[in-house]
Amino acid sequence: MSNNNNELTLSAPLSGPVLVLSNVPDEVFASGTLGEGIAIDPLNDCLHAPCDGVIIHVARTGHALTIRADNGAEVLMHVGIDTVELNGEGFALLVKEGARVSEGQALVQFDLDRIARQCKSLVSLIILTNGERFELRPIAGKSINVGEPLLQVLARSTASAQSSVDNSVAEASASVRITHRGGLHARPAALIRKTAQDFSSQAQLHYGDKSASCDSLMGLMGLGIGEGDEVRVTCRGKDCEAALQALINALSVATKQEHHTPILTTPRHTSHEADVLQGVCAAPGLVCGPLFRLSGIELPQDTGKHAPDEQLQRLDVALEQVRSEIRSTLTHARQRKNVEEEDIFTAHLALLEDPTLLDAAARAIEQGNAATHAWRDAIQAQCAVLLALGKPLFAERANDLRDLQQRVLRALLGEAWHFELPAGAIVSAHELTPSDLLQLSAQHAVGICMAEGGATSHVAILARGKGLPCVVALGAEVLDVPQGQRVVLDAANGRLELAPSEARHAEVHQIRDAQTLRRQQQQVQAQLPASTRDGLTIEVAANVASSAEAQVAFENGADGVGLLRTEFLFVDRHTAPDEQEQRQAYQAVLDAMGDKSVIIRTIDVGGDKQLDYLPLPVEANPVLGLRGIRMAQVRPELLDQQLRALLQVSPLGRCRILLPMVTEVDELLQIRQRLDQLCAELELTQRPELGVMIEVPAAALLAEQLAKHADFLSIGTNDLSQYTLAMDRDHAGLAARVDAMHPALLRLIALTCAGAAKHGRWVGVCGALASDPLATPVLVGLGVSELSVSPPQIGEIKHRVRHLDAAHCRQLSQGLLDLSSAKAVRQACQHHWPLS
Template sequence: MSNNNNELTLGAPLSGPVLTLDSVPDEVFASGAMGDGVAIDPLNDCLHAPCDGVIIHVARTGHALTIRAENGAELLMHIGIDTVALNGEGFALRVKQGERVSQGQVLVQFDLDCIARQCKSLVSPIILTNGEHFELRVLDLKTVKVGEPLLQIAPRSVAPLQTAVDNSLVHASTSVRVNHRGGLHARPAALVRKTALGFSSESQVHLGDKSAACDSLIGLMGLGIGEGDEVRVSCRGKDAEAALHALVAVLSVAGNAAHPAPVAVAPRRANTEADVLQGVCAAPGLVCGPLLRLAAIELPADPGNHRADEQQQRLDAALEQVRGEIRTTLEHARQRQQVEEEEIFAAHLALLEDPALLDAATTAIEHGSAATHAWRDAIQAQCAVLQALGKPLFAERANDLRDLQQRVLRALLGEAWHVELPAGAIVSAHELTPSDLLQLSAQQVAGICMAEGGATSHVAILARGKGLPCVVALGADVLAVPQGQRVVLDATHARLELAPSDARHAEVHRIRDALTLHRQQQHAQAQGPAITADGVRIEVAANVASSAEAQLAFDNGADGVGLLRTEFLFVDRHTAPDEQEQRQAYQAVLDAMGDKSVIIRTIDVGGDKQLDYLPLPVEANPVLGLRGIRLAQVRPDLLDQQLRALLQVSPLHRCRILLPMVSEVDELLQIRRRLDGLCAELQLSQRPELGVMIEVPAAALMAEQLAQHADFLSIGTNDLSQYTLAMDRDHAGLAARVDALHPALLRLIAQTCSGAAKHGRWVGVCGALASDPLATPVLIGLGVSELSVSPPQIGEIKDRVRHLDAAQCQQLSQALLDLSSAKAVRQACHHHWPLS
């Protein structure tokens, strides 16, 4: 370790009251197991560098980092207690591991309110982790401001005596699963270090091809060991066996390996308020009303000895009934373009075909079980397997199986899903299922709260899509609340208030009325332009598939049509629409939009979207096959007919043509030449603007070359996401990970905008990302000037634009390109541009 023997005075990294370590509400910090130091109860929202140095460790979740000073002293700064459980929420890192920093530089920006609501304490320890080489003196202060002197560090004159170890005697090693919530972050790493220092043997922890000595706090944290990861521990020395047993105990005991942690019950700040339960927000909102509890179906004991053929027939009939119900749900979701709902129930349909599940039920029936009990037991066995993995995400997926358990049991028992609920009821349950959620939403319940469940579960996704306030992980106490008791569900802050006063009820109604008024104001102002605070105009257009949808978009304030999907004319019929029918359909859309422009995408079928009258070869990978513009190479007559129809709309200058699935410049040039030829045939003096969809990585990488010959570029983030991430967006198991805010996607968007700008071309986004208000500032910051969204969201997105500063968006968005994941980007967006 480098040590230049210089004394050092450290400036305060935070402002606030100064506390001694023994007053920190955490036994590991308070005991000095991590080292000597001090703590600050922060009043500001930024952690600053206490000295010049190098960042030698950054916690994966951004809540802690370590700086090595010029004289070799290493200081760990830990924002709050138990903040690892936030998994990065509320923290925005401003530095990277290995970066050299200057005293006073901002290292981390954090959300005080977010941390205070969800964690044990805001008190933030500052620890000297290599105190064996240094002496530390805390200045006598009651409060401090950032940069003021806080600590003095001087090298020890005599290094501690090192005990010689005879490593030739014993070598021991074993594997162990790390069960500490959140993995081997600072606190559990300190316990491992403290345990190792109690033995003379050398000990190490190994994860894959990486290793760290157990007496090195930084080394242990640097391994990035997550909760549930399996590691190998090795010890060498006279007391190796004893050291190994002690270290295994420390690594495994804390998380209670025998019992998987409850689903998504994130450690949270103990709520000291009377009659308030604290949980985890799954869908924001604020409502009040009577609390009513739903219970799952319970079966009586099974006497057994049933006729196997009869029970199998009963099960088969029930399964087919439920499949039919799910297919109906799927069709309704498709019609309403509810993509997430469609994906969830497509996954349910796949689960009902799972051979492991069906074989287990059939085997039980063959051994004399009733169909009801055989199905229940098969589901519960699969749920147990998922729960035993110890991963919250897998445990949440088990809830989808429980949904199928309830649905098939109802079919077997001849029971319909029916619960009488008063208007405005808040529903509680141990854990609701996706189909429960749809039924409750149809009955216009006000909110949902669950004892268990997770914020990333399918129920949570559906609740957010329905605008239904939902809190999960409230604990068993929520099930003991008397039926009909009047409560307030503050889902935004993850609170269930069990005994609200009349004044509190009145306040909730006032807040909800204000929110309703805000939405009405957004709609009332939607006809006006969307101009940022610093004067940049953003076009907010609409994605439509018919003239009726275009009329809705116009009424909602759309600045134009950013994407007309012409496939609606071609699908679900036995013959292709002729030129006249197409022209009339396109003209109707132009007429519905008044004097605004309309971007019409040429037919995007083929691959997985087959037409009866357009036989194409069967393809192993249809999404990589004959799609979009590639179809013109097989059936040029189809595209010619469509282009002729488009060239006959009036006024032609309001029509822009968009080409899908372009991957190289030659494809664009070929269509451009054909369009010019058709204009000549029809004696048109000017052709309409011609744009290119950027939906394959090749097009994004060639954006500058494409922009040289195209009039505009429009980014289709849905396809661009799946092609960039190599994840089928229709794959039930991967759908949640196909996130267009992934840094790789943002880099492609940035490159597209940069390439277009070199030729003075504008760039729009017509994919789902444009409709996400969280993404609005990012897209503006990267150079997008047009957003095409679903018609109901026009007012919301325009309002979002008006509250942004485009220059600030540009500055902050560049840093997002260097983040590690879509989740990290979303967290940073919430921090920089909170949603109201």
């Protein structure tokens, strides 16, 4: 890595084919809304640091993090598309926010199998989030390995950032159909403006007999362009061809806009029920509390002539204050990776720089008006333009302008946002603004209801993101409800109940208390053993890759560690860890787990996990090559060293050793014999339990013979799936079909459990299937007695176990083995054991 104030080379954080952003199967990333970058379709299962720096943000669900390089560049790394929906399942964080990391350091371990099966795509993003200060130059080829040069980050010079408009006479134009949902409103208009600013050419959009500069957000929105409308783009300047192409792409890429909720087209009305106002749900939820009415700033009549210079200066100061506040909001949104909030306030920032607005306000001030009234009138004029377009979505966007009206007026009048909410308040208003909503959320409002507004408004988006129940379009009657009156807001059904009975209040409190209690109980009960209704205890352990993760697992109620992946010690370094370093790492995991047992898998490299210091021959199909225990045949000293380190942990009785990729009994016998020899050398009187991973069909078919010599069996459903189905789980076209609920996989699991039972051995599952609540009753029914899951899911899986009848599971699971597909099995499971 080369790194100075002007230039930084980022190394690849993943291995795999390289894609340009426009080919990423996600509109937000592909359109460059989040920033410039590149994508990798990963072939490995660990994300590495692309440079030295500090981790400035880690997503709660572990799928994304941001590193700030020493030169100030901020790089977002996002594993997979829509992976936030996994809620952390399949992701093991190896670093914390605020940590200093070195280039190449392992940051996140992730389950490729689960992501491929449950998410939109494995394609992972590397995005520069502060592109206003830096620019990117790709230097990678079509494919890349971890650590190879990927991107150059160059500081933008002040001159280039503020380059003057090129007045060359070269021109280019083209027509394009708008595909943005809802047309060219604030967010897509901000994207167009941002795209145009990347070029020196002057760009204009023409629709019907109207035209607007692409520099003006208000101008673009004022054209009233709807979804499906055709527009003409003209560019004039030296780079007009490139600008035109970029703008066409920006105009014809559908971005992830405010959707999921239809635009309000039906007339507002009161409900047929007495004392109930009917509106439209903008964010679901059920709450009760006192109503608090919020009113906007009303200006007195402007009485006299004002000095223009003084009023212009006042407006400039107020505008800069509000811009500064919005930049702060943007910083926090970026840190939390809240893309929707970031988009909304990026558009607000652009509006505050809009020449249409600023020029109108300046002209009014020059005619002697006060800055306050000039600003209000300029905003109102633009609101009128949008409302006159007669399209609901544009009318809603006028609310963003009213937000800026209120914010700038407050700055001009020296007023803070001054409302003090009573505890548990439901806030009513004619129409709230995005910045109002942020303030109300910070003051712990429990619900929002508005006379106007729409379900696709920016306020609605923010309310959904904050989990704040919100109803819009209730009509003016809501403003007549007395301040402090107790109401019930049933947001999911769009209802505001104005005179709820005591019984109704009690019911709402009961429903909310029950939800809170259920979450708390799951957390408390996560510390307790999990037994089925008929008394069968199922051990729910955790898959971890470090002592820090083991600590999290212990705090989440893990009954033990069902799989410690020891590769975390061996990868991303130039020499192997010595015996002492390994012993300390294994001991730290045992210490983190209190008195619970820890299953430690011996090193499982090869295939897609290569070590710099262990060069292996190039293999045509590495997944079928020198993997797992086969490594001991090539480098027996590595396994010897690891076994010695494991035999020195204390107490040894809590340590169990697990062998990966076993395919025949002789492999187990050889290692068992070697383990006995090492115990004798170290003068140990006891040998830790030795188990075998069942992840190759041969091992499942030999389960009975293996169980004769092993102390336990642990099924790795990820590899067992791909080897049984002959489908590479990294294959983009097949990954979704590599489902461990396939009847063939279930038959192998049943065979494994039956073979183990003949010798009184227990069977666990440590693959992704163990973390799938739909599969829990099937696994219990087939004879599995230990499930090793991702730490955040321990409470959920234990809760699932406690609601099962093991005898019933055994009876129904046998029938699943005869079904036709994984889909059929999942449908049957949902029928027999519905997920509550």
